[in-house]
Amino acid sequence: MRSDVETKITSAEKSPRKERERQQHRQEILSAALRLFAEKDFHSVSMQEIAAAAEFATGTLYNFFSSKEELFFELLAATAEQGLGTILPALEGPDDERDKLSLFIRLHTRMAQEQAAALRLYLLESRGRCLPGPRVEAKKREIDERVIGPLSSVIAAGIRKGLFNDVDPLIAAKCLLATLESLILAAAGDPQADDLDAELKKVEAVFFNGFLKPSGGKRDA
Amino acid sequence: MRSDVETKITSAEKSPRKERERQQHRQEILSAALRLFAEKDFHSVSMQEIAAAAEFATGTLYNFFSSKEELFFELLAATAEQGLGTILPALEGPDDERDKLSLFIRLHTRMAQEQAAALRLYLLESRGRCLPGPRVEAKKREIDERVIGPLSSVIAAGIRKGLFNDVDPLIAAKCLLATLESLILAAAGDPQADDLDAELKKVEAVFFNGFLKPSGGKRDA
DNA sequence: CATTTTTATGAACATACATTCATAATATGG
DNA sequence: CCATATTATGAATGTATGTTCATAAAAATG
Numbered sequence: 289m290r291s292d293v294e295t296k297i298t299s300a301e302k303s304p305r306k307e308r309e310r311q312q313h314r315q316e317i318l319s320a321a322l323r324l325f326a327e328k329d330f331h332s333v334s335m336q337e338i339a340a341a342a343e344f345a346t347g348t349l350y351n352f353f354s355s356k357e358e359l360f361f362e363l364l365a366a367t368a369e370q371g372l373g374t375i376l377p378a379l380e381g382p383d384d385e386r387d388k389l390s391l392f393i394r395l396h397t398r399m400a401q402e403q404a405a406a407l408r409l410y411l412l413e414s415r416g417r418c419l420p421g422p423r424v425e426a427k428k429r430e431i432d433e434r435v436i437g438p439l440s441s442v443i444a445a446g447i448r449k450g451l452f453n454d455v456d457p458l459i460a461a462k463c464l465l466a467t468l469e470s471l472i473l474a475a476a477g478d479p480q481a482d483d484l485d486a487e488l489k490k491v492e493a494v495f496f497n498g499f500l501k502p503s504g505g506k507r508d509a
Numbered sequence: 510m511r512s513d514v515e516t517k518i519t520s521a522e523k524s525p526r527k528e529r530e531r532q533q534h535r536q537e538i539l540s541a542a543l544r545l546f547a548e549k550d551f552h553s554v555s556m557q558e559i560a561a562a563a564e565f566a567t568g569t570l571y572n573f574f575s576s577k578e579e580l581f582f583e584l585l586a587a588t589a590e591q592g593l594g595t596i597l598p599a600l601e602g603p604d605d606e607r608d609k610l611s612l613f614i615r616l617h618t619r620m621a622q623e624q625a626a627a628l629r630l631y632l633l634e635s636r637g638r639c640l641p642g643p644r645v646e647a648k649k650r651e652i653d654e655r656v657i658g659p660l661s662s663v664i665a666a667g668i669r670k671g672l673f674n675d676v677d678p679l680i681a682a683k684c685l686l687a688t689l690e691s692l693i694l695a696a697a698g699d700p701q702a703d704d705l706d707a708e709l710k711k712v713e714a715v716f717f718n719g720f721l722k723p724s725g726g727k728r729d730a
Numbered sequence: 731c732a733t734t735t736t737t738a739t740g741a742a743c744a745t746a747c748a749t750t751c752a753t754a755a756t757a758t759g760g
Numbered sequence: 761c762c763a764t765a766t767t768a769t770g771a772a773t774g775t776a777t778g779t780t781c782a783t784a785a786a787a788a789t790g
Binding site for chain 4: 731732733734735736737738739740741742743744745746747748749750751752753754755756757758759760
Binding site: 303334336346350356 | 748751757758
C-alpha cells in the first residue's frame with residue numbers, strides 16, 4: 289500500500305473497482321432483502337434468510353450493515369426516495385391545481401407498477417406503527433411530511449384561486465393519502481393487472497365531486 | 510360428582526359459580542393482554558409479560574387459550590364486535606342516506622373515545638397485513654366486509670334516490686374507511702382530547718362536497 | 731376429614747434468531 | 761511467489777420466548 293496520507297483511510301478510496309464491487313454486493317443484499325420484506329414483516333424475516341437469498345454467508349451481511357435494523361432502515365430510505373421521485377413531480381410546476389392533483393393520483397398507478405415490492409415493504413411496515421425502531425419511525429415521519437406538505441400546499445393554492453371548495457387543506461391531504469395507500473396496498477396483495485388504474489380514476493371522481501349532488505339544497509355540512 | 514350422564518362433560522356445566530369464576534379469570538387475562546397489545550405489536554408482547562400483567566403464572570394462560578395466536582384472535586374478535594356495535598347502527602334505520610353517513614362518521618369519535626385501546630389493537634395489527642396467522646387474517650377480512658357492505662349499500666341507495674353523485678359505491682366506501690382508520694389511529698397515538706371530533710367534521714366536508722367548486726365548468730373527471 | 735377432581739404454578743425445554751469471531755479464502759503489490 | 765491487507769465464511773454464542781409438564785394448591789365431594 290502506498291505510504292501516503294491515504295493509508296489512514298481504511299476502506300474508503302482503496303480502489304475504484306474494489307469500491308464498485310463492494311457497492312455491487314451491497315446492492316445484492318438489499319435487493320434480496322427487499323424481496324423478502326415485501327412478503328413478510330420485519331420480525332418474520334431472518335438475517336439467515338436474507339443471507340441465503342443473497343447468496344452470502346450470514347456474517348457477511350454485517351460487513352455492510354451494522355444490524356438488521358440498519359439494513360431495514362437503508363432499504364426503507366432508498367425505496368422511499370424512489371417513490372417520492374415518482375409522485376412528487378406531479379405537485380410541482382406551473383400547472384392548474386386541479387391537474388396537479390389528477391396527475392398526482394394517477395402517478396400512483398405507475399409507482400405501484402414500477403416499484404411494487406418497494407411499496408409493499410413501505411406500506412406493510414409503516415402503516416400502524418409497528419416499526420422496528422425509533423430511527424425507522426423518524427424516517428417514516430420525514431417521508432410523510434415530504435408528501436403531505438406539498439400536497440396540502442397545492443390544495444391550499446387551489447382554494448385561494450377559487451378553484452377548490454374551502455376544505456381544510458391538511459385534512460384533505462390526509463384523506464387522499466390514506467385512501468391511496470389503502471387501495472395500493474390492497475392491489476399489491478393480489479395484483480390484478482391494471483385494475484388499480486380504473487380504481488384510482490374512481491377515487492378521483494369521489495374526491496373531486498364528493499358525495500352530495502350540488503342540486504339538492506345544501507345544509508350545514 | 511353426580512353419577513348422571515353429565516359425568517362425561519369434563520369442564521362445561523360443572524357448576525354455575527365455577528364457570529362464572531373461570532370466565533372472570535379469562536376476562537382478566539384478556540384485559541391485561543389488551544392493554545399490552547394496544548401499545549406494542551404481536552411479536553413484541555410475550556406470554557410471560559401478559560401473565561405477569563394479569564397476575565397469573567405463565568402456564569395458566571394455556572388453561573384458557575391454546576396458544577398465543579388464539580389469545581390474540583379472541584381479543585381481536587371481541588374488540589371488533591364491540592366496535593361494529595358502535596358504528597354499524599348508524600347505517601341502519603329509515604334515515605336519510607346523507608344523515609346516515611354523517612352519523613356514521615361522527616360515531617367514530619365515540620368509538621375512539623370509548624374503545625381507544627381496542628381500536629389501537631385492531632388498527633395497529635390489522636393495517637398492512639403483518640397478521641400473526643391465517644385465522645386472524647380471515648377474521649380481519651370478515652370484519653372489513655361487515656362494514657364495507659352496509660356502507661357501500663347506503664351509498665348506493667343514496668345514488669339511486671338522486672341524493673348522491675354517481676360515484677362507485679364500493680370505492681367510495683373504501684375511501685371513507687381508509688380515511689377514518691388513518692385519522693383515528695393517528696389520534697390514538699397522541700390523544701389530543703377532542704381534536705378528532707373537529708377533524709372528522711372536516712372529513713365530512715371533504716367527502717360530502719369534494720374538492721372542486723361546482724361553479725367552475727366541469728370537465729370529464 | 732379423606733379422597734378425588736380441578737386449577738394454578740413456574741421452572742425447564744425447545745426453538746428461533748441476531749450477532750460475533752476465529753478461521754479461511756481472496757486480492758494486493760512488490 | 762511471498763507477505764500483507766481485505767473480505768467472506770458459518771459454526772458457535774447468547775438471548776428471548778412460546779410451550780409443556782411434573783408438582784402443588786385449592787375446591788369439591790361424600
